[in-house]
Amino acid sequence: MYDTLIPENAVDQKEIKINAEDVQVYYGDTHAIKDVSVKIEDKTVTAFIGPSGCGKSTFLRCLNRMNDTIDICRVEGKILLDGEDIYDKKVDPVQLRAKVGMVFQKPNPFPKSIYDNIAYGPRIHGLAKNKADLDVIVEKSLRRGAIWDEVKDRLDQPGTGLSGGQQQRLCIARAVATEPEVLLMDEPCSALDPIATAQVEELIDELRQDYSVVIVTHSMQQAARVSQKTAFFHLGNLVEFGETSQIFTNPVDPRTESYITGRIG
Amino acid sequence: MSAGLIILVVLLIACAGFFVGRSRAIATAGGDIRNLHSRPNYYGLTVALFSAAPALMIAVLWLLLQPLYIEGQVSEMIAPADIPEGGSLSLVMTDVRRIADGLDVAVDAGTLTEDRIEDMRADLSDLRTRLGEVGIAVASEVRQNVFMAAKTYRELAAKLRLAMAVIVIGASLAGAAFSLLRINPDYRARNVSEHAIKALLILSSSVAILTTVGIIFSLLFETLHFFRLYPAKDFFFSSIWNPQFQGGSDLGILPLLWGTLYVSFVALIFAVPIGLLAAVYLSEYASKHVRSFAKPAIEILAGIPTIVYGLFALITVGPLLRDYFAEPLGLGNSSSSVLTAGVVLGIMLIPFVSSLSDDVINAVPQAMRDGSYGLGATKSETIKQVILPAALPGIVGAVLLAASRAIGETMIVVMGAGAAAKLSLNPFEAMTTITVKIVSQLTGDTEFASPETLVAFALGLSLFVVTLGLNVLALYIVRKYREQYE
Amino acid sequence: MTDASMPETSPSSKHTSSLLQQDVRTKKRNASEARFKAYGAIAIGIAILALVALMTSILANGSSAFRQTFISLDVYLDPAKLDKDGTRDPEAIAKVSTFGYAPLIKAAFDKEFEKPEIGLEGMKSSEAAKMISKEGPAELRRYVLENPDMIGETVRFDFLAGGRIDGYFKGRVTMESAERDKNVSPEQLQLADQLKAAGLLKTKFNWGFLTRADASENRPEAAGLGVAILGSFYMMIVVLVLALPIGVAASIYLEEFAPKNWFTDIIEVNISNLAAVPSIVFGILGLAIFINFAHLPQSAPIVGGLVLTLMTLPTIIIATRASLKAVPPSIRDAALGIGASKMQSVFHHVLPLAAPGILTGTIIGLAQALGETAPLLLIGMVAFVRDFPSAPPEGFFDPAAALPVQVYNWTQRSDPAFVERASGAIIVLLVFLLIMNAIAIILRRRFERRW
Structure with a gap:
C-alpha cells in the first residue's frame, strides 16, 4: 500500500525553515559540495537523492554542523536557520543541534536503558523540571516515535536489545525528545528490513505535522513515497530541486532523468 | 669430552650428512635431478635432521638426568653422622660438588694428579688448603665420607660423560646411516623433512608451556618444602614478619600483603585518573600538533626500565616528599615510604593505563559519538555519559591489568618503599612488599634449606596466584567487551 | 557537574531564543566543557612533567660521572724497590705487592711539594698522598707489570684523585662537609685547589667509567661499568x-x-x-x-x-x-x-x-x-x-x-x-x-x- 502513497502536491506555500546559499564544502583538497543553494520548507519532508558519493550526506551534515567533528572539513557559504546564519562565530553548535536533530544510517542506541536513551537529550539540555516532567517527555517522545506500545513495559532494559527497526524508531524518538524544529535523517532505513522500513516511513509521514524533515535516501521509491520536495545531487552539485512529483514525472535536467530511469547511479 | 664438544661433533656430522645425502640422491637418480621426487637439498636435509635431532634430544635429556642420577648414587654414601648440626643433606651435597669441582680444577692446574687423588685421604692431606690454593673455598673441615663421596662423584661424572659421548655420537651416526640408506629417487624427502620441521616448530611452541610448568613446579615444590618446616597457618595469618637467621622466625605474609596493597593502591589512585584523562584528551581533544609530541613522550615513559624509576624514587622523589611533606607535617622522617614508591609506581603505570584506555575508547564505535553529538551534547558530555560508560568494562579490565603490574613490580618498591614490615596507615612511613622480601630473602649468601629462604618461594607462589588471577579476570572482561562491538 | 542536576530554566525559553545568543544553560555547559578539557590537559601535563623530572634528575646527578678528576705526577719507578735483583724477571716483579708501590707515589708527591708554589701548610705529606685514590698503587703496579722495561725511568702518570677530592670539584663535597668527614680534610681540599692552579690536577673525560670493573665500597672513583x-x-x-x-x-x-x-x-x-x-x-x-x-x-x-x-x-x-x-x-x-x-x-x-x-x-x-x-x-x-x-x-x-x-x-x-x-x-x-x-x-x- 505504501508504494501507492504518492503525496499530494504542496497546496500552499510554506514558511522557509532553512535557506542555504552557495554552500561549498572541502575535505582537505577535495571540493565535495559545489555552489549548493536550496530552500527547505517547514512542515515538509525534503528528500536528497543521488548516486553514492554525490555529496548528499555531506550536505545534510552541514545543516546541523556535524561536519565540525571532522578536522579536515571546511564549509563556506551561508546556511540560514530562521534567518540566522548557523555558521556564525557566535553560534554554539551544541545549541544548534538541539534545534536541528539528526537520525543516522545505522541505528545507534546508547548502551543504556531505553528510558535513559530518550532522557539523555532532555537531561543535557535541561528540558525537564523534575523526574515526573522527564517521565512525561519520555512517554511523549516514545509515542511520537511510534514505539511506546512495544517498549512501555521494559523501559529499564538496554536499548541495544531491541530489533533493528525498533532501535531506529527509538533513535528517532530520542531525536524528537529534545524538541527540535528540524529533523535530519541520513538514510534511516538502509539497515532495516522492508517491514521495519515501512513502519519508519509511516512515522516520517506523521512527523511532518510538526517538523521540517530532511531525509537522505538511496532509494528513489522511498523518496517518492515520503517526500514532498526532492533535491537531486550529482558529483557535488545540486542538479535539480523541486516538487517530488515533478522531479519523478517530468525532470528538467537530463542527468536527473538518467538517474531516475536507472541509467546512472 | 665436554658436552659442548659432543654437541659440536653432532652438528658436524649433521653438516657432513647434508652434503653426503645430497650427492647420494643425485647419484641414485643417475645425475638427472628430474628423476628425483624432491629437490636434492631435501634429501640432504633429511639426513641432517635425522643425524642431529634425535642425538641432540638424547643429549639434552642426558644432561638433565645425569645430575639427578649421580646425586642419588652419591648421597647414599653420606652417613647421618656426616651431616653437621643444623645442616642438611643438600648442604653436604653442595660441599661434595664443590670438592669434586675443586679436584678437577686442581688437576687442570697441575697441582694434583689423578694418582695422588686416588691415594689421598681427607684427614691426612690437608685438602682444604690444597683446594684453597686453586681458588675453591670449602666451608668446614672435610670428613672422610664426604671426600669419598666427592671422589665417587668425579668418577661417576667422568664415566657418564664418556657414556654420553658414545651414545649421543652413536645415535647421530646411526641416524645418518639410516636416512642415507633410505635415499632412492622415489623417497619423498620433502614430505619427510617438512614433517620433521613441523615437529620442531611444535616443539618451539611448547616452550611456553614448559616455562609455565617450570614456574608452577619450582614454586609449588619449594613452597611445600617450606610448609613442612613452617606452619602454613602462621604464614597466611600471622601479622608479624621477623626473620631470624638463627631460627625461630615469624614469617607472616599479612604485613607484606598490606604493604603491597597499600603501595599499589596509591599507585592506582595516581595513575588511573591521569592515564584515563590523558587517553581521553589525546583521542578526543588534542590537536595534531599536541598529539605529535605528547604521544611519543608518554610512550617513552613506557619504555624506561623500572630500575630507572627506582633510582628516581631513591634520589629525587623520596627526599622531596620527606623534606617538603613528611617532616613539616610531622608524619615521619623516612625518605623511603609508601607514598614515594606509590607515586613513582603510578608514574610508571600512566602510559600503561593510558594506552590500554586508548584502545578501549577507540573501540567504542563512532556511531555512538555521532548519536550524542547529533542530539546536541558537548564533547565532555558525550565522553562522560556515553563513551566512558560504554567503555567501562574495558576500562575496568585495564585497571585490573595495571593493578597486577603494580603488585608484581619489584625494583621501584625495593628502592622506594623500604624494608620494614609494618601494618600502618601512615603513607609517609616505610613499609615493605612481597616482592621486596622475595629479593631480600633470596639474595646474599643464605642457607638454602632454611625456612627463612624457602619463604620466598611461598611469597612467590602467592604473588603468582594473585597476579595470574587478576590477569585472567582482566583478559576475560576485555575480551567480552571487545566481542560486544565486533 | 552540571549535567546531572535538573535545571530551572524553563523549556519554552529555549526555542524562542536566537541561535546567536548563548542561553544561560549553554554557557554553563560550555564552562563545564572547558573545565573537562583542562583536566585532560593537566593530566598530559603531569605525565610530561614526570618524564622531564625523571630525565632531569638522572642527567643532573649522572652526567658528572663522565668527568673525573686526575692528579698527574712524575713517578720514579725505583728499581731498588720494584726489582731488587735487577733481573727484570716478570715473576720477580710480580712478587712486589700493591703495598710496595704506595711509597713510590708518596715520593712523587713529596717531590712536587718541594716546589715553591705549593704549600703544605702544616699538613703531613702522608696525609696529602691520601688524596690519590687507593686504586693508584694497583694501577701503577699493573702498568709496571705490562712495561717492565720502564723500571728505573720517571713516568708521568695520571692518578685517579680520591672520591672526596673528585666530589669537591663536582660540588658534592664542600669545606664545611669536609670538617665533619673523616675521609677528607679542608686542608686537603685547599691543597687540591693549589694543585689545580699548578696544572697538576685536571678534570678529564672519564673513559674508565665505561671500561673499568666495579670497585669496592671505599673507592667510588675507580668504579666502572x-x-x-x-x-x-x-x-x-x-x-x-x-x-x-x-x-x-x-x-x-x-x-x-x-x-x-x-x-x-x-x-x-x-x-x-x-x-x-x-x-x-x-x-x-x-x-x-x-x-x-x-x-x-x-x-x-x-x-x-x-x-x-x-x-x-x-x-x-x-x-x-x-x-x-x-x-x-x-x-x-x-x-x-x-x-x-x-x-x-x-x-x-x-x-x-x-x-x-x-x-x-x-x-x-x-x-x-x-x-x-x-x-x-x-x-x-x-x-x-x-x-x-x-x-x-x-x-x-x-x-x-x-x-x-x-x-x-x-x-x-x-x-x-x-x-x-x-x-x-x-x-x-x-x-x-x-x-x-x-x-x-x-x-x-x-x-x-x-x-
Missing part, C-alpha cells in the same frame, strides 16, 4: 640466539600451521599469561631450575640470558605473529597455486616478507630484556665481580655483572659518590636503549610495507 656492559652484552647474545629462532618457530607454527584444538589453545593462553607474569617470578624460576636443579653457575651470563629469553619470548612471539598476519593471504595462495608446499610457501615467501617486522619486534624485546633487573638479582648477578669474563663461549659461564643490576648495586652503597655513578650508569643504559629503539624505528620506516 666495563664488566657490567660486557655481561649485559653476553646476555643479549644468549637472548638473541635462543629467543629469536624459538620465537619465530613458535609464531610460524601458531600462525600458519596450528589446527584449532585444545593444544593450540593451551599454548595461546600460556603465551598471553607469560607476558603478564611479574618478572621476579622468572627470577625464582631461574634460581630453582637453572641454578639449583641444573647446577649452572651463579652470576653467569648464561643463566641471566636463559631467564631473559623466557621473559622475552612472549614479546617476540606477539610481534612476529603480528607481522606474519600482516602478510596478505594472496601471497600464500599464489605460492600454493603454483604447486609449492605449505612449508615452502611459508619459508620462501611469507617469512622474508615478515622479516622486518620480526626484526623490529626482536630489537624491542631485547631492549626490554636489557633493562630488566629483578630476575637477575635472584640468580646472583648482584655479586661483586672484579674480573672481566673471558671470551665466549667460556665467558658465558664466568661470573659477570649486568648494567641495571650494577645500578642497583651502587645505590646500596653508602658513599654518596655512588649515586653519581648509579645515575651515570643509567645514562649509559638509556643511551643503549635509545640506540636500539632508533634502529627499530628506522627498520620499520624503511621496510614497512602496507598492503
